[in-house]
Amino acid sequence: MSTLDPLSTLTTAFESWRTNRNSRQAPTPNTLREQAVGLLEHYSSSKITSALRISGGQLKQWRNSVNPQLSPHQFVHLPISTSSAQTTFNVVLQFAHGDTMSLSGVDDPQTLISLIRALKS
Known part of the structure; x- marks a missing residue:
């Protein structure tokens, strides 16, 4: 068989x-x-x-x-900014499955790039 x-x-x-x-x-x-x-x-x-x-x-x-990539107990490690020049960012991410994530506050571009890379993986 x-x-x-x-x-x-x-x-x-x-x-x-x-x-x-x-x-x-x-x-x-x-x-x-x-x-x-x-x-x-x-x-x-x-x-x-x-x-x-x-x-x-x-x-x-x-x-x-x-198989969700991140469980609620896992964290995304972001770089610590040592730059004194910071900019205020407001970002809204809308995912294909309907979820939305809002990020706002003072941060440097490298931290946002790291966060976006972590979300895409």
Whole structure:
């Protein structure tokens, strides 16, 4: 008895869902998202996105929602500013999944760059 390749099985499931969904704007079911993220342990992201016909951004977003990068107990380490010349920054970040983060106060550009890099990873 042969076992089916997990990527092929999920590709078939995605095709079935696409054929039977109510509209093109219907969100991908969580079970399919979770299975796609689970395949990252065995396949490259490019192979998964190609087979499932999804974007790399979608897969990354699904991975972050299934396995969040930062738990509430982790911190982003920012550099300590030694510059005496500081500027006031007000930044609002709006994420694709709907969350918003507001940052305001006096800080130097290097701290903001470090924070943005940490958020993107």
